[in-house]
Amino acid sequence: MTGKAQAQTVLRLSHITKHFGALTANDDVSFELKRGEVIALLGENGAGKTTLMNILFGQYTADAGEVEVFGQTLPPGNPRAALDAGVGMVHQHFTLAGNLTVWENIVLGTQALGALRLDAKAAKAKIAALSKRFHLAVDPESKVGRLSVGERQRVEILKALYREARILILDEPTAVLTPQESDALFATLREAVGQGLSVVFISHKLHEVMAISDRTVVLRHGKLVAERATSETSREELAALMVDGEVSAPKIEAMPPGPALMRLAGVSTKGEGRAPGLHAVDLTLHAGQITGLAGVSGNGQKALSDLISGLANPVSGRFEIAGEPVTDWSPRRALARKIGRIPEDRHHTGTIADFDLTENAVLETYARDFARHGWMDWKGARAQAEGLIGTYDVRCPGPDTRIRLLSGGNMQKLILGRVLETAPRIILANQPVRGLDIGAVNYVHGRLAEAREKGAAVLLISEDLDEIMKLSDVIHVISEGRLSPGFARGTMRADELGQWMAGEGFAQPTEAAHAS
């Protein structure tokens, strides 16, 4: 820590303001980054972190304020200038060409236009050296399309380093990583700052911020609300700063599991494109239990969710609900068997954007509850919507509002209400809190916990291990379509689950897994 106070300022953001229509994404934000320092940019989803970094990187133009890198003011709206000034950005969604090799991806765009020949040998040597120096193990000759998500992220970082970046910006880099991969990333970042680079690390996960950063800058509703030396603050203080108010997460009291409501035995399903299907999955959902499904994104969560929601049929194995085998499976049958479904994509699967709240509220139940001889009972439907709005605290102008105008949290509350109002026996909650602010997160979690107490069997699918560990009575890990055994609450540490997430511990992969 010594000497940091005198260290050179490499990046200065002054009074950055940015509006999108009526929304103020950034409101007079200023901070500085020193040489050899890691700043964590902490804030909820929608607090304006990514917008701020996109302005710094020249992808957006700020309405007011300026960006200074190594003492030079950057021309606004020019990513090339940011690159040339030594800023490297690793986006949440990678920007790599899957059909090119690692080294080709890295040198792409660094050659002068019109250069006839690529000095491949020199490029590869440079990549090899960087890769060794920063512990970024990756084979430069393999095609990017075949790499795991963690490896692709390393390629993105190498790409920035290859371009002589002195300032690295990482946007939610751990969202797609297992805990082990996150640790490896942190080791790389420590190495980088040790060699004089500076890092801006965007996150909403407190433990990561505490682990990696020297200073923490907290954004809330676009405003910079606090700046703290990380060693002088605590998780509690940061959490409070981030959300402005009490944080009350639901308590899950131990209770004995009820009868099995759904049972999968050796169930396999077809994959879809790159997404794997299920391979001989055994899973039992008990009444009064939350079963958590942990796993890195894209490992068969969609296949399991599609199966339970009625969108997909098993290819083999036994699928029973309340002891009866399931045949002729469809979303309508799933609803008839009292399965409530909270889909992963609330904008495109869960709701119809241009329909109003009334229409969305009865989307699943209109035929049974709000129609007679083919005629809609709009009065009843509207009353239902008004009931949901009141009971589930949906903030909106009224039931005639088109649902696209609602925030994600309010949209999710309506979906949640739609599901819970039918008193489901089984609840599928696929990423129920992704993208929500912490108030809405606690609300949704509280309602799920309540449903559990009333005896529903809940399957919670999430990529956020903290969420899974906090809520679940039993945790399964999914990897390449295979399911781990169930681990009771408190019997596994995060790093142990992480090993399963990375695919360790499973029996030899099946023939089918290799063939696909």
Place this chain on the structure above:
Amino acid sequence: MRLEPIADPSLARRLLPPVLAIAGSFLVASLLALIAGGNPLAVFGAIIKGAVGSKFALLETLNRATPLIFTGLAVAVAFRAKLWNIGAEAQLYAGAVVTAVLGTGVLQWPAALLLPTIAILSMLAGALLLLGPALLKTRLGVDEVVTTLLLNFIFLLFVSYLLEGPLKDPMGMGWPKSPRLIEEARLPRIVEGLRLHWGFVLALIAAVALWIINTRTTLGFEMRAVGQNAEAARFAGMPVTGVILKTALLSGGLAALAGFSEVSGLKGSLTLDISPGYGYTGIVVAMLALLHPLGVVAAALFVAAIFVGANAMSRALDVPTYLADIMLASALLMMVLAILLTKFRVVRD
């Protein structure tokens, strides 16, 4: 300058496109009238006079609007469910063929029984003609734009064969036309002595019925849901395939009523020129109406007035009637542009 999406356009903004499109088409027509040597004001004056300036003109406009209401409704109901039915022309002829076959004495029933029977069987023929492309779409993912469009040509050639062969009127002096319908198979005139027939009333009833289906029934709810977001509709347990097929039957049936109404109400026999492209013009009508059934009536009246008025104008001023086609074509193009613009606002950086 760039476009920024508008989250919640106001009602006025949503009703703007047809107004802009019609104004734009008048502008284009003015330029062309000038080039053709006419005074735009005189041209429009003559069009209006020719369309609604006399009882005869007005009735002619209503007659012309009748098939356009049917085809406009057919297109509107299909497009709303994102079923791109470009084949209203063929479906119209399917209804016309059934009418021509059953109306010439095969069934010797009283009119009160015969007319509804012919109307229903006509609808069935049109519905079945669209069912094929709809099944190909839902089963195999074949693009219905291509299949319905191409079916138009196939079906017209089939009608041509019928009129040269089995359906040819032996008393027709060699012309490719079907025998005249018997009196019981003719839709009567609303008022004796005036050319307007009950087909126009039937069209109005169809428009109101479709409006009620759209807003009050589960099928209407399902058709809108499937059109807006088929994925969400499927997830919610709606029978998406069934809804698309029902939409196809409804759309094909409505278009076939245009053929029934033209043969039974207006012409009295089937010829190859009973429709100067009403099936295609129905697309313009439906778009100008923003796919709303009652809007279809207004749009069909407008389009019919332009056509009828342009004929009269051409006789009076010697400006070609093609002006009407150009006005409609430009109205459609501007409609598409105007719909886009109401969803966005232009922002100056």
